Amino acid sequence: MAESILKVKDLCTSFNTERGRLKAIDGVSFEVHKGEMLGIVGESGCGKSVTSQSILRLYDEKSLAKYTGEVRFHDSSLLDLPEKEMRHVRGEKISMIFQDALSSLNPVFTVGNQIMESLLIHKSITKKEAKEKAIQLLKDVGIPDPVRRFYQYPFELSGGMRQRVMIAVALACEPELLIADEPTTALDVTIQAQIMDLIVEMNKRRGMGVMLITHDLGVVAETCSKVIVMYLGQIVEEGLVTDIFDHPMHPYTIGLMESVPRLDSKTGERLHQIKGTVPLLNQIPEGCRFAPRCPHATELCRKKMPEFLEVSDTQKARCHRINEI
Amino acid sequence: MTKTIDSSIENVYAGDRTEMKNEELKQLRKRLSKEQQEIKYRRFFGNKAAVFGLIIVCTVIFLALFAPVISPYDPLELDTVNRLKSMSTEHLFGTDTMGRDVFSRVMYGARISLTVGFTVGILSGFFGMGIGLYASANAYADNILMRICDGLKAIPSTLLAITLMAVLGADLKNVIIALTVVNIPNMARLARSRALVIREQTYIEALRCLGAGRLRIVWRHIAPNIISPIIVQVTFVFASSIITEAALSFLGAGVPVPLPSWGNILNEGKGVIYQAWWIVLFPGLFTALTVLGLNLLGDGIRDFIDPSSK
Numbered sequence: 001m002a003e004s005i006l007k008v009k010d011l012c013t014s015f016n017t018e019r020g021r022l023k024a025i026d027g028v029s030f031e032v033h034k035g036e037m038l039g040i041v042g043e044s045g046c047g048k049s050v051t052s053q054s055i056l057r058l059y060d061e062k063s064l065a066k067y068t069g070e071v072r073f074h075d076s077s078l079l080d081l082p083e084k085e086m087r088h089v090r091g092e093k094i095s096m097i098f099q100d101a102l103s104s105l106n107p108v109f110t111v112g113n114q115i116m117e118s119l120l121i122h123k124s125i126t127k128k129e130a131k132e133k134a135i136q137l138l139k140d141v142g143i144p145d146p147v148r149r150f151y152q153y154p155f156e157l158s159g160g161m162r163q164r165v166m167i168a169v170a171l172a173c174e175p176e177l178l179i180a181d182e183p184t185t186a187l188d189v190t191i192q193a194q195i196m197d198l199i200v201e202m203n204k205r206r207g208m209g210v211m212l213i214t215h216d217l218g219v220v221a222e223t224c225s226k227v228i229v230m231y232l233g234q235i236v237e238e239g240l241v242t243d244i245f246d247h248p249m250h251p252y253t254i255g256l257m258e259s260v261p262r263l264d265s266k267t268g269e270r271l272h273q274i275k276g277t278v279p280l281l282n283q284i285p286e287g288c289r290f291a292p293r294c295p296h297a298t299e300l301c302r303k304k305m306p307e308f309l310e311v312s313d314t315q316k317a318r319c320h321r322i323n324e325i
Numbered sequence: 326m327t328k329t330i331d332s333s334i335e336n337v338y339a340g341d342r343t344e345m346k347n348e349e350l351k352q353l354r355k356r357l358s359k360e361q362q363e364i365k366y367r368r369f370f371g372n373k374a375a376v377f378g379l380i381i382v383c384t385v386i387f388l389a390l391f392a393p394v395i396s397p398y399d400p401l402e403l404d405t406v407n408r409l410k411s412m413s414t415e416h417l418f419g420t421d422t423m424g425r426d427v428f429s430r431v432m433y434g435a436r437i438s439l440t441v442g443f444t445v446g447i448l449s450g451f452f453g454m455g456i457g458l459y460a461s462a463n464a465y466a467d468n469i470l471m472r473i474c475d476g477l478k479a480i481p482s483t484l485l486a487i488t489l490m491a492v493l494g495a496d497l498k499n500v501i502i503a504l505t506v507v508n509i510p511n512m513a514r515l516a517r518s519r520a521l522v523i524r525e526q527t528y529i530e531a532l533r534c535l536g537a538g539r540l541r542i543v544w545r546h547i548a549p550n551i552i553s554p555i556i557v558q559v560t561f562v563f564a565s566s567i568i569t570e571a572a573l574s575f576l577g578a579g580v581p582v583p584l585p586s587w588g589n590i591l592n593e594g595k596g597v598i599y600q601a602w603w604i605v606l607f608p609g610l611f612t613a614l615t616v617l618g619l620n621l622l623g624d625g626i627r628d629f630i631d632p633s634s635k
Contacts, residue, residue, distance in 0.1 A: 058533055091535035103527040108549045118535040147350065151357050169535070 002034040005176050005209045006055070006094075011069035013054045022281040024050045025233040027069070032177060035207040037200070039224035039241075041215060041256070045278045047233040048213045052179045056090050073177075092122040095170040099182040101162035105154035111138075111165050112150030118172045137168040141198060160191035164198065171202060177209040178202070184219065196223060217260055221245055229253045232278060232289045235308070239315030249317040251294045288320065296321055365629060375625020381618025385611070389435035396429035400585045409601040419603040421593055430585040431607050437497065437586040438612070441570045442619075445504040446563035452505070453512020454548070454555050460513065461520035462543045471517070474510035482507045483572055490578040500579050504566050515558055519551040553630045560623030564616040571612050587612050 008030050014023045025047040032038050040048050057078065059065035071078040078089060095118075098104045105114060115134040119125060125133075131150075138146035141164040154162055163183060170178060180199060184192040200223050203210045212224060220227055220241070227244045229237040229252065237250040248254045258272035265271075276293040279285060285292050291301040298321070306320045370376055388395060397417075404424035412419045418427035456474075460467040477485065489503035523529065524547060532542055567587075573579030574588025575595075582589060587608040594604030 056534060058530065087536040087538060089536070090533065091537075096531070096534040098527055098531055100527060104531040106528045106532075106546055106550070109546075117532075117537070121536055121541070147353060148357065151354060166531075169531075 002036065004031050004033050005074065006032040006211075007070075007072040008051075008055065009070040009072070011051070011054060011067070011071060013050055013059070014066050015059070016064055016066075019282045021066075023233060023284075024281060025054065028230075028233075028235055030228055030235065030238065032209045032211060034176070034209055035203065036226065037203055037210045037212060037224045039220035039227045040211060040213045040230060041217060041220055041227060042230035043215065043278055046230045048230055049181055050233075051230070052096065052181055052211060052213055055179070056094060056096060057086055088122065091118050091170075091175070092173045093175055094177045094179065095173070095175040096179040096181060097163075097166045097170045097183050099185045101159060101166045101186065102154060104166055105162060107154055110151050110153055111157065114154075115165070115169050115172055118169055122173050133172070134168075137172055138165070141165070141168045141171070142194075143168075159187055160194065163187060163191075163195050167195070167198060167202070171206075174206065175208065177211065179211045179213070181213045182215070183212075184214070184216070192219075199223070217245075217256065229256070232284065233281070234289060234318065236290065236319070237315070237317040239311070243312070243315040249311050249315065249322045250290075250319050251296050252290050253317075288318075296324075369625055369629045372625050372628060374621045375628070378618040378621025378623075378625060381614055382622055385435055385615050385618070386439065388432055389439050392429075392432040392436055396426070396432045398426035398429045400425060400429040400433040401583055402426075409597060411601070412603055418607045419601060421590070421601070421604050422597055427590070427604055427607055430590055431587070431611055434585040434587045434590055434608060435611065435615075437580055437584060438567050438570060438588075438615070441497070441500055441504065441580075441586075442563040442567040444501050445508060445566040446559040448501070448505045449508035449512050449562055450555055450559040453509045454516045454551070456509065456513040457516025457518075458520050458543055458548060458551075460517045461524060461547070462539060467517070470513065474513055477506070477510045478514075483569060486569060486573055487576065487578050490573060495578065495581045497580055497584070500570055500573060503573075504569055507569070508562050508566070512555070512558060512562070516551055516555060519554055520547050523547045523550045553627060556630060557623045557627040560619050560626060564619035564623075567612060567616055567619075571608075 008028060011025060011028045012023055013025045014021050028047070028051055030038070040051065042048050053059060054065075054067055055071055055078065057067065061067070067079050069079070073089065073093065076085075076089075078086065081089065105111070109117075112131065112134050115137055116127070116130040119130040119133055120127070123130075135146045135150055138149055143149050143161060143164050149157070149161070149165075154165070157165065163186075167183075178199070183199065184195050187195060196219055199210060199212070202208060212220065214220060224241055227239060227241055228235050229244065229250065231252050237244065237248065237253045244253060245257070248257055252274070255272070255274040259274065261271055274293055275295075279289075279292070285302070287303045288294070288297070288301040288306050291297040294301065300320055304320070306318050308316050308318045309322060310316050311322060402425060404420065407416070407420050407424045408422060410416055410420040410424075416426050416428065418431060421427055421430070456470055460470045480488075486503045486507050489506060490499060493499035493502060520543075529542060529546065532546055537546070570579055570586065571588030571591065574586045575592045577592065579588055580586040590608040591605055594601065594608075598605050
């Protein structure tokens with residue numbers, strides 16, 4: 001197994017809200033290795049994005065958020081780093097791409113300026129060198145006419161082009177870990193495929209670790225090697241792609257798999273859905289968090305939180321009844 | 326145009342070279358930015374109201390700049406024989422109570438009114454933006470600064486200006502100071518509210534992901550995003566300061582008397598409005614036209630500088 005870059009252990013993030021302190025994620029642990037692509041899947045509101053933003057400590061710690069647990073990036077503990085050093089991690093060591101590429105680019109600067117920005121923040125290079133590097137980056141992410149694009153504003157580019165620019169910005173300092181937070185959600189299917197190909201290519205070519213956050217199971221199956229399934233701030237199942245897709249253990253994962261439309265399903269058949277909705281954070285059920293929506297729930301499930309049990313060497317699931325289902 | 330640019334890009338990238346020839350790049354950039362400038366100019370000059378505003382403002386600025394050349398008389402020269410003379414070829418706008426040439430006084434008055442308006446606009450824009458941005462970035466300072474602004478805004482602006490003038494004394498410099506103080510709170514509020522909106526945008530979060538520091542984000546990334554409403558507001562303050570200055574001078578709390586400002590001339594003419602209406606008409610007309618022109622221009626500038634508005 002390749003060298004581990006990021007090690008997250010028992011990470012909890014809680015927010016101060018009007019309804020008191022709410023735990024958005026509760027005891028999340030995982031590891032990302034060099035050159036690995038890790039998929040994080042789950043419904044909206046399950047804590048995927050909070051996990052990624054907590055790793056970079058993007059929430060205001062003075063008034064809003066509180067982090068506990070441990071985030072290790074190589075040898076440094078990110079949760080203990082002072083803000084000033086944290087800034088050197090962001091963008092240089094770990095960078096992030098967002099869902100909506102239009103609102104992720106500053107409308108008053110040219111595309112080139114924004115790619116140069118991250119280079120100028122972290123590296124001590126001249127503007128001229130930064131410019132050459134930026135144009136090279138635009139070319140790397142597959143933008144035709146890079147010189148022309150360099151001088152254009154974000155609103156002059158198409159959605160797919162903007163996402164490519166965002167990727168160029170994120171890759172500018174050659175980070176060791178890329179967090180892609182639903183990078184293809186706002187794009188149409190053909191462009192989605194192109195962008196995913198680009199991310200996979202960068203992952204292979206640079207040996208960069210990638211955390212892919214998405215709710216598109218198809219994308220995960222195609223690109224990732226490991227998958228984490230999250231539900232209500234907890235990891236409910238983790239394993240290799242083959243494990244999760246071939247024999248999912250947790251009822252939630254099974255529900256997710258069945259909710260994907262299939263080519264071989266009967267005509268007129270209704271698509272499976274997981275009943276109910278994700279509960280609010282201030283109404284987290286006692287016991288197993290999925291129990292109220294689970295078709296297999298028993299008395300025990302409603303009372304006691306299940307352990308994160310090993311199913312095989314590579315697969316783990318948080319369910320009392322893994323052996324029965 | 327586009328064709329030549331495309332082919333020059335091909336030249337730059339011929340043979341998949343990564344190094345670039347700086348000369349070619351520079352030229353390409355020049356041509357591209359020229360192309361964009363043309364689009365922008367078309368956008369501005371296609372806006373008839375803005376062009377009309379620009380013409381008015383330019384004319385008034387021209388008159389003010391060349392007042393000594395244009396004016397046939399010294400604006401301060403008394404000629405008691407020719408008091409309250411109606412409009413004639415000798416005195417284009419007639420003469421006032423002391424026989425001074427109203428035309429010359431209005432031309433010189435333009436100098437003072439524009440100086441006051443322009444300086445107040447720029448100063449209050451500058452300080453207002455600084456204060457607003459600082460407040461948006463620092464919660465503690467925000468509370469203090471905004472309460473001060475609220476306090477200043479609670480007093481009607483003309484009243485506040487009169488009070489300040491009473492304290493500072495009637496002087497051109499003091500008029501500028503007083504009007505700047507009056508206008509800063511609005512400007513700071515505007516800058517702050519815009520900055521708070523921009524601060525929540527994804528691209529600011531993305532910048533934080535890139536490791537940009539707080540100062541860099543505020544001054545380099547938020548500031549250019551709020552500048553266009555500020556510039557528009559500056560032109561409006563420019564216009565309103567001309568009115569407020571005229572009001573102050575009209576009330577005798579503005580520019581001291583022998584100096585001709587539009588407000589002063591109005592003030593002197595108000596007593597004889599039935600015998601010599603021209604003394605009041607022309608400075609009033611100039612004030613109104615200039616303010617109209619500035620407002621039209623302000624709207625035009627907004628469309629012109631905002632790269633995403635079409």
